[in-house]
Amino acid sequence: MTTARTKPLASTSNQAAIKEGRHAAFMNTAARRRLGLTVLGWTIAGVIFFPIFWMVLTGFKTEAAAIAEPSLIFSPTLESYTAVHGRADYFKFAMNSVVVAFGSTLLALLIAIPSAYSMAFLPTKRTKGTLLWMLSTKMLPPVGVLVPIYLLFRDVGLLDTRTGLIIVYTLMNLPIVVWMLYTFFKDLPKDILEAGRMDGASTLQEVLFLLLPLTLPGIASTGLLSVILSWNEAFWSLNLTSSNAAPLTAYIASFSSPEGLFWAKLSAASTMAIAPILVFGWLTQKQMVRGLTFGAVK
Amino acid sequence: MNKTRASGRTVGGWRNLSLQGPAVTLLLLWMLVPLGMTLWFSFQRYNLLMPGMTGFAGLENYQYLFTDPALWTAMGNTLLLVGSVLAITVIGGTLLAVLFQQEFPGRGVARVLAISPFFVMPTVSALVWKNMMMHPANGVLSWVAESLGLPALDWFSSLPLTSIVIIVAWQWLPFALLILLTAMQSLDDDQVEAARMDGAGPVAIFFFITLPHLKRAISVVIMIEMIFLLTIFAEIFVTTSGGPGLATTNLAYLIYIRALLDFDVGTASAGGVIAIILANIVAIFLVRMVAKNLEN
Structure with a gap:
């Protein structure tokens, strides 16, 4: 670009100089446009991200500094983190979140993989209907079935248990997991599995040794989406748990009571609660769109 | 054979x-x-506090629910909440998708930052906004207002529903952005280039090429958000508990009050039926759209 530009300048021909002037003016507006875009893009991104940034910052303040006039300048301390950890229960809540989110995800994958496999590779006239019906179960608003689920759980002793939450989250995410796996399996060329079948592989071998390794990235992002959704779920966790099985969503909610209002501790606990999921979200944002829109947007 | x-x-x-x-x-x-x-x-008379009174109630629960002014307040709040959040997230999401589609230094990082709130659990976002952002004395927003010489606002007592709308919109704007940005990637660059050659300005390109291209993705966003926004719960639970009065009680929260605070199973279930019917009206359209997509 630069060499091309200097050449006609050196020849000092009139025409070239005019051309150069136009070119420079064009470059100027382009550069200005680019600068404007950069400033605008970063400002908006910064404003949207600000509450998260501020929360992380507040987690490193003392309680006194946290509640004082907003300020970027303070001496950072790990006080709140040690305080939150010191209350042994943080670990309990975090453990509940981990067990419930990963437990329900594994269970959902286990149930969904055979189902998605048969829908993608052995389609029948009913496959489409089944898929759409699964999607429609996701449309049932949780609040519409709060009463029966609560009473059922009370009667069989599942209230405030991890098992209870795992059951609810597995079923809650099952349609999304089946759908997402289905779209990933569909993308796989049929010949590959066909070749395996020719070599005498059984269905189980076909799934274990061909399908799973080949679609591992898709399965991983499906699993991550399910973990994210379970981790952040806050309707069932607030209504079905109280102390024993309460995950982090419910623990954070306990900061809403006036006597529990400690901003620095709230921020420290929140930062720890959202950090892993934020990273998962960043990693899978592109594939996640499939699951969130049931394949309608890819 | x-x-x-x-x-x-x-x-x-x-x-x-x-x-x-x-x-x-x-x-x-x-x-x-x-x-x-x-x-x-x-259809049952069923209150956990009155174990003796059971039996078939006919339409009593529905009658009680429909004559209760709280239901209409809650329905109004639900509509306002869903409508405002949808307007903000869909319009904002579309504009942001156009912006983050342009190339500028650090675009990848800026995108990631803008999408992040979607991955924050609802109880965290609600409490961070309520305390650190919207606190009347020490919140960032009142500090900003004071620096600009404006009076500080006690968000949750003077504008309770608006505050909830802001929090929920903050969570769902990134969702709309994420979906629309993905849909934007399949936009035909040549078509845009051709339009530009023909002298179309950025506004014309937006209205005649970008927007039609995004039409389907936008309707998907609207429907999926509707289904989730109809039953917003945690954000209200940790900030206002439906108050002051009934100012932030939506249908989901009303059912929760009737079921787990009043122990009136019958009325809560009638409310649940209404919520299910409302969600299904939206669901029919969404399922149809996905079905059409499945054929291609």
């Missing part, structure tokens, strides 16, 4: 049944049992 094909089909049928069976059975139970119970309870 015929024989093998016929037997092959039945073998395939059995195989499909055994493979899909668990998922289908579980979802069927998960849907039918609670749905049936909600319907059943909604």
Whole structure:
């Protein structure tokens, strides 16, 4: 670009100089446009991200500094983190979140993989209907079935248990997991599995040794989406748990009571609660769109 | 030949049944049992505080619910909440998708930052906004207002529903952005270039090329958000508990109050039936759209 530009300048021909002037003016507006875009893009991104940034910052303040006039300048301390950890229960809540989110995800994958496999590779006239019906179960608003689920759980002793939450989250995410796996399996060329079948592989071998390794990235992002959704779920966790099985969503909610209002501790606990999921979200944002829109947007 | 094909089909049928069976059975139970119970309870006299009073109630629960002014307040709040959040997230999401589609230094990082709130659990976002952002004395917003010489606002007492709208919109704007940005990637660059050659300005390109291209993705965003926004719960639970008065009580929160605070199973179930019907009106359109997409 630069060499091309200097050449006609050196020849000092009139025409070239005019051309150069136009070119420079064009470059100027382009550069200005680019600068404007950069400033605008970063400002908006910064404003949207600000509450998260501020929360992380507040987690490193003392309680006194946290509640004082907003300020970027303070001496950072790990006080709140040690305080939150010191209350042994943080670990309990975090453990509940981990067990419930990963437990329900594994269970959902286990149930969904055979189902998605048969829908993608052995389609029948009913496959489409089944898929759409699964999607429609996701449309049932949780609040519409709060009463029966609560009473059922009370009667069989599942209230405030991890098992209870795992059951609810597995079923809650099952349609999304089946759908997402289905779209990933569909993308796989049929010949590959066909070749395996020719070599005498059984269905189980076909799934274990061909399908799973080949679609591992898709399965991983499906699993991550399910973990994210379970981790952040806050309707069932607030209504079905109280102390024993309460995950982090419910623990954070306990900061809403006036006597529990400690901003620095709230921020420290929140930062720890959202950090892993934020990273998962960043990693899978592109594939996640499939699951969130049931394949309608890819 | 015929024989093998016929037997092959039945073998395939059995195989499909055994493979899909668990998922289908579980979802069927998960849907039918609670749905049936909600319907059943909604016609029963059933209050956990009055164990003696049971029996068929006919339409009593519905009558009680529909004559209760709280229901209409809650419905109004639900509509306002859903409508405002949808307007903000869809319009904002579309504009932001256009912005983040342009190339500028650090675009990848800026995108990631803008999408982040979607991954924050609702109880965290609600409490961070309520305390650190919207606190009347020490919140960032009142500090900004004071620096600009404006009076500080006590968000949750003077504008309770607006505050909830802001929090929920902050969570769902990134969702709209994420979906629309993905949809934007399939926009034909040549078409845009051709339009530009023909002298179309950025505004014309937006209205005549970008927007039509995003039409389907936008409707998907609207429908999925509607289904989730109809039953917003945690954000209200940790900030206002539906108050002051009923100012931030939506349908979901009203059902929660009736069920788990008043122990009135009958009325809560009638409310649940209404919520299910409302969600299904939206769901029909969404399922239809996905079905159309499945054919291609």
